[in-house]
Amino acid sequence: MLRQEEALLGEILNLAERYKGFADRSRLPEQLQDEVVVARAKQAPAAAGSRREAPARTAPAKTGTKGKSHQPLLGDLLQDLLGNHDEPRSAKELRDELLKQNPDRNPTPQVVRNTLESLVAKGSAQRHKQQHSVMYTLVASARR
Numbered sequence: 806m807l808r809q810e811e812a813l814l815g816e817i818l819n820l821a822e823r824y825k826g827f828a829d830r831s832r833l834p835e836q837l838q839d840e841v842v843v844a845r846a847k848q849a850p851a852a853a854g855s856r857r858e859a860p861a862r863t864a865p866a867k868t869g870t871k872g873k874s875h876q877p878l879l880g881d882l883l884q885d886l887l888g889n890h891d892e893p894r895s896a897k898e899l900r901d902e903l904l905k906q907n908p909d910r911n912p913t914p915q916v917v918r919n920t921l922e923s924l925v926a927k928g929s930a931q932r933h934k935q936q937h938s939v940m941y942t943l944v945a946s947a948r949r
Contacts, residue, residue, distance in 0.1 A: 893940030
């Protein structure tokens with residue numbers, strides 16, 4: 806068990822050496838796609854009751870910026886949609902419009918409502934109650 810821990814510490818030291826000259830030290834380096842250090846640590850059985858192990862990773866971490874699809878945040882998309890309208894819009898109308906413009910995105914109605922409410926909490930959008938419906942508009946200062 807000590808040898809396995811020694812090997813793990815050696816790998817950590819190697820990683821630290823590799824990123825010694827890393828420009829932004831506050832940002833942690835992303836793991837290589839096939840490299841899962843956590844899995845190696847789990848290979849060594851822990852002494853009973855000595856420590857709690859983290860759950861195993863189901864998928865490897867993505868490589869740096871390669872292979873990542875950088876989609877705009879849902880809140881930004883909803884702000885853009887609200888900015889295109891002067892009249893209040895319901896969450897359903899905004900979701901339908903979002904699905905038409907971004908077929909690759911499929912947020913649930915609840916996720917859209919939650920995101921709109923977070924925009925209201927941040928002061929970027931306003932909530933209007935009309936009869937039994939909740940409508941949203943973009944705050945003038947948040948218009949792009």
